[in-house]
Each structure stands twice: as structure tokens, then as C-alpha cells.
Amino acid sequence: MAQLYEITPARRARVFAGEVKVRVVRAGWFRPDAGGFFGVVPRPLWTGLTETDERGRLLCRLNLLLVEAGGKRILIETGTGVRMRDKDREIKGIEGGDPAAALRALGEDPAMIDFVVVSHLHYDHAGGMVDAAGRLNFPRARYVVQRDEADAAHGDELRLAGLMEVEQLDLVRAAGQLAEVQGEVELVEGVSVLPTGGHTRGSQAVLLGVPTDGRADDGGERAVFWGDLIPTRWQIPVRWTSAFDDYPIQAVEVRNELVTRAAAEGWWCYFTHDPGELPIQIEATERGFRVRENEA
Numbered sequence: 001m002a003q004l005y006e007i008t009p010a011r012r013a014r015v016f017a018g019e020v021k022v023r024v025v026r027a028g029w030f031r032p033d034a035g036g037f038f039g040v041v042p043r044p045l046w047t048g049l050t051e052t053d054e055r056g057r058l059l060c061r062l063n064l065l066l067v068e069a070g071g072k073r074i075l076i077e078t079g080t081g082v083r084m085r086d087k088d089r090e091i092k093g094i095e096g097g098d099p100a101a102a103l104r105a106l107g108e109d110p111a112m113i114d115f116v117v118v119s120h121l122h123y124d125h126a127g128g129m130v131d132a133a134g135r136l137n138f139p140r141a142r143y144v145v146q147r148d149e150a151d152a153a154h155g156d157e158l159r160l161a162g163l164m165e166v167e168q169l170d171l172v173r174a175a176g177q178l179a180e181v182q183g184e185v186e187l188v189e190g191v192s193v194l195p196t197g198g199h200t201r202g203s204q205a206v207l208l209g210v211p212t213d214g215r216a217d218d219g220g221e222r223a224v225f226w227g228d229l230i231p232t233r234w235q236i237p238v239r240w241t242s243a244f245d246d247y248p249i250q251a252v253e254v255r256n257e258l259v260t261r262a263a264a265e266g267w268w269c270y271f272t273h274d275p276g277e278l279p280i281q282i283e284a285t286e287r288g289f290r291v292r293e294n295e296a
């Protein structure tokens with residue numbers, strides 16, 4: 001197996017429109033249950049894409065992005081962190097998951113992060129907002145979460161009980177570092193969060209180098225970080241709804257709309273749980289969307 005923590009070397013960083021520089025931080029491994037992950041999709045349809053282990057789990061990664069743009073450093077996602085119970089870590093096959101340790105191991109200082117974007121408040125994305133002692137892992141950062149997501153975490157829906165990182169959210173809020181946003185918001189030029197819903201009420205994706213309203217297109221390349229709206233390349237077929245999608249009808253509609261745009265505009269795609277090389281592009285065919293094979 002490959003190393004626990006890895007980062008795209010600086011010389012191989014991808015640069016998107018507006019000088020948005022992106023590196024992938026591999027912050028560890030996790031093994032979601034394949035039945036839950038593929039949800040409504042019958043096994044024979046996905047079994048050719050990837051293998052399961054003897055416990056029916058998929059080998060996935062905890063991918064974060066380190067983005068540099070407009071003189072700021074932005075970390076997208078925080079992994080599982082280290083506050084889970086050992087039994088849960090064992091069931092989910094988690095190795096590593098500590099975003100601050102990953103950055104340090106890779107020669108990056110967590111105190112240099114200006115923004116932390118959390119796609120949604122599930123354990124494998126928001127679990128690393130704080131450390132074992134409850135201190136913020138990113139002492140200078142503003143943590144960007146959609147208000148709908150924070151509200152859902154504090155809501156009383158039984159399905160969500162214990163699934164959202166409410167305690168961590170409140171620690172970030174108490175430290176005065178929570179930036180609750182509503183709707184599409186540009187953090188720095190060329191880096192925007194885009195609410196998608198679907199997976200959770202306030203899930204958000206991140207657009208990189210995609211010109212927002214009124215801004216000229218400089219002709220550079222564009223990219224997207226999907227969050228769990230599309231966790232890996234295996235879930236590009238837009239109707240492949242996971243059992244973890246709280247709003248499946250919305251998830252399919254939003255995926256279709258955004259994947260259509262991503263294919264048409266050649267967006268490079270970063271997936272939060274994909275174990276393979278990133279980014280990749282998507283193409284539309286008469287039989288649906290698929291990974292575009294780029295010549296090496």
C-alpha cells in the first residue's frame with residue numbers, strides 16, 4: 001500500500017484560470033461499505049469498476065485540496081480527524097485522517113491556512129476541524145460552512161442524529177472562526193463555494209477558476225471539487241445515488257446540471273474519496289457521462 005500521507009509536489013501543482021494553484025493532499029485511507037456507497041445501484045453494474053475487501057468495503061482515500069490563490073491558502077476538507085472512537089475507526093477502516101499531521105508531514109504549516117472549506121458536516125469531511133483536545137487545527141483560518149448545513153446539524157431530524165459534527169462546529173463558532181455563508185460565495189478571486197444540497201441539506205462544492213458573474217473569462221482551465229455530491233469517479237453516472245444522500249431526487253438533478261456543465265466546459269474534477277490519479281475530466285456520450293481518457 002502507498003504511504004499514509006502524500007501531496008502533489010509543488011512542481012506538479014495544477015494552475016487554473018486566475019492563477020489558482022491546486023495540490024491534492026492525501027490525508028489517509030477509509031473503507032466505506034460498498035452497499036451504502038453505491039446505494040440504489042445493483043452490484044453487477046459497479047463491480048467491474050472496483051473491488052471490495054473481505055468485509056464488503058471499498059478502498060477509498062481522504063482527499064483534501066490545498067489551494068493557493070490571491071495570496072491566500074485555502075484547505076478544502078478536513079478528513080476524519082482523530083476524535084472518532086477506535087471501534088468506529090476499525091469498522092470504517094480508517095488510517096490516518098489527521099489533516100494537521102498530514103500537512104506537517106508534507107512540510108506545510110497548518111497555521112498558514114487562511115480558509116478551511118468544509119463541504120458538509122459528516123465525520124469524514126468535518127471530523128478534522130479540531131484536534132484531540134478540541135483546539136482548532138487551523139488556528140488562523142476562517143472555516144467556511146453553508147448556513148443550511150449548520151442549521152441541519154443543529155436540527156432534530158432523527159436520521160441525522162450522531163451523523164453531523166455538531167460539537168466541532170460549536171468549537172469553531174465559539175472560537176469566532178466560523179464563516180457561515182449562504183449561497184454561492186467567492187472566497188478569493190477564482191475560488192467559490194457553490195451550494196448543491198443533495199447529499200446533505202447544505203452540501204457545497206468548490207469551483208476553481210470558473211468565472212463568476214460579470215467576470216471576464218481569461219481562457220484558463222477550470223476545475224471543481226465535488227464534495228460527496230460525487231465522491232469518486234465511479235459515481236459519474238448522475239442517477240447513481242448513494243444510500244448516504246439525504247435528498248436523492250435533488251442530488252440527481254443537481255449532479256445532472258453540474259456534470260453537464262463540467263463536460264461541456266472541460267472542468268477538471270477532484271473527488272474527495274477517489275483513490276486514483278486526480279484530476280480527471282468528464283465527457284458526455286450518447287450512453288451517458290464517463291471519464292474522458294486523456295492521452296498521457
Ligand SMILES: [Zn+2]
Pocket residue numbers: 122124125228231272273
Ligand atoms: Zn464522505
